[in-house]
Amino acid sequence: MSQKADSKREWPLWEVFIRSKAGLDHKHAGSLHAADADMAIENARDVYTRRMEGISIWVVESKYIHASDPGDAEILYEPANDKIYRHPTFYNLPDELTHM
Amino acid sequence: MTVHSFQEHFDEKMDKDQAIEAKDWMPDDYRKTLIRQIAQHAHSEIVGMLPEGNWITRAPNLRRKAILLAKVQDEAGHGLYLYSAAESLGISRDDMMEQLHSGKQKYSSIFNYPTISWADMGAVGWLVDGAAIMNQVPLCRTSYGPYARAMVRICKEESFHQRQGYEIMLTLANGTEVQKKMAQDSLNRWWWPSLMMFGPPDADSPHTEQSMRWRIKRFTNDELRQRFVDVTVEQARILGLTIPDKDLKWNEATGHYDFGTPDWNEFYNILKGNGPCNKERLDTRRKAWEEGQWVREAALAYSDKRRQRKEKKAA
Numbered sequence: 001m002s003q004k005a006d007s008k009r010e011w012p013l014w015e016v017f018i019r020s021k022a023g024l025d026h027k028h029a030g031s032l033h034a035a036d037a038d039m040a041i042e043n044a045r046d047v048y049t050r051r052m053e054g055i056s057i058w059v060v061e062s063k064y065i066h067a068s069d070p071g072d073a074e075i076l077y078e079p080a081n082d083k084i085y086r087h088p089t090f091y092n093l094p095d096e097l098t099h100m
Numbered sequence: 101m102t103v104h105s106f107q108e109h110f111d112e113k114m115d116k117d118q119a120i121e122a123k124d125w126m127p128d129d130y131r132k133t134l135i136r137q138i139a140q141h142a143h144s145e146i147v148g149m150l151p152e153g154n155w156i157t158r159a160p161n162l163r164r165k166a167i168l169l170a171k172v173q174d175e176a177g178h179g180l181y182l183y184s185a186a187e188s189l190g191i192s193r194d195d196m197m198e199q200l201h202s203g204k205q206k207y208s209s210i211f212n213y214p215t216i217s218w219a220d221m222g223a224v225g226w227l228v229d230g231a232a233i234m235n236q237v238p239l240c241r242t243s244y245g246p247y248a249r250a251m252v253r254i255c256k257e258e259s260f261h262q263r264q265g266y267e268i269m270l271t272l273a274n275g276t277e278v279q280k281k282m283a284q285d286s287l288n289r290w291w292w293p294s295l296m297m298f299g300p301p302d303a304d305s306p307h308t309e310q311s312m313r314w315r316i317k318r319f320t321n322d323e324l325r326q327r328f329v330d331v332t333v334e335q336a337r338i339l340g341l342t343i344p345d346k347d348l349k350w351n352e353a354t355g356h357y358d359f360g361t362p363d364w365n366e367f368y369n370i371l372k373g374n375g376p377c378n379k380e381r382l383d384t385r386r387k388a389w390e391e392g393q394w395v396r397e398a399a400l401a402y403s404d405k406r407r408q409r410k411e412k413k414a415a
Contacts, residue, residue: 050173
């Protein structure tokens with residue numbers, strides 16, 4: 001790799017996930033650039049948790065995220081549309097029934 | 101789907117107030133306009149660190165110094181949220197840096213004014229951040245998801261910026277005669293540039309209609325400017341300071357304040373690069389970028405070395 005090509009290389013992009021408190025799941029907070037995972041965690045601390053927003057950080061290099069295609073939304077989610085019997089409110093039961 | 105139906109699908113989402121996400125189809129002009137607006141916004145946050153960085157070492161006490169440091173750090177963070185949002189539209193971070201340094205992409209003209217007294221830290225927080233908040237709050241509901249989410253985060257943090265600025269003004273305004281004079285002088289210098297932050301009058305703002313349709317903009321420049329004047333007049337009264345506009349007067353009929361016209365020649369002149377600090381700001385950014393080049397390279401080389409060492413061990 002030539003010196004010039006190297007100097008043009010950007011630090012890779014990372015996606016940041018933060019657990020806001022114990023017992024909750026990690027949620028996507030945003031992204032940032034860092035040379036490696038250690039630096040990504042340190043940068044995420046500075047960029048996304050300046051006001052006690054988190055107690056745990058995950059970072060994943062963005063290139064490893066695989067996402068569904070928005071154009072496939074119909075095919076992917078349509079089968080759930082007509083199965084409302086999966087929801088408890090689908091069932092008509094007497095009002096006097098309790099604890100259910 | 102044909103291109104036509106992609107467009108129809110997009111229009112339908114606009115009509116229904118639905119969000120557009122990074123992988124969704126979008127018209128080229130929408131993408132280009134967003135990149136320009138988000139990059140300009142990000143650059144403004146980063147260049148905006150400079151007028152305040154100017155006072156960190158000279159803050160009057162430790163409390164003010166710690167607060168100013170935290171505020172400038174927030175602005176760095178805001179710049180980073182926005183750069184990431186712009187990158188999701190397909191422009192690289194380095195490209196944005198290059199376009200800032202070459203002058204192709206702009207940053208807010210307000211940061212081309214100097215901060216010559218401590219009171220300016222108060223006026224910048226109160227007026228400049230106040231005007232920015234007025235611009236930004238409606239953008240929390242803008243159509244592009246990553247931009248809207250960045251704006252939500254930014255708006256939550258900006259409120260502290262404005263309040264700390266107002267507190268500086270309050271302290272000075274209730275201080276000695278000299279301190280009060282300093283606060284008034286600062287208001288005199290920052291008032292008109294703050295009004296210009298909302299952009300040219302609607303009649304001279306050709307893109308407003310398209311941007312409103314795309315929900316990249318939610319109120320016109322003049323609407324936001326009026327709103328800013330209406331709330332700020334009362335805030336100045338509490339400080340006991342005088343807004344430097346002889347045409348400022350309550351209008352019973354409209355329920356708003358009437359006010360004078362900013363010097364738009366000054367605005368366009370600064371936009372062209374002829375403001376008091378344009379050169380200094382860009383030179384500072386370029387220098388930081390060039391002198392940081394070896395750090396960026398060294399960090400990559402270090403991570404490459406560590407990875408290779410790990411792979412060797414595993415082999």
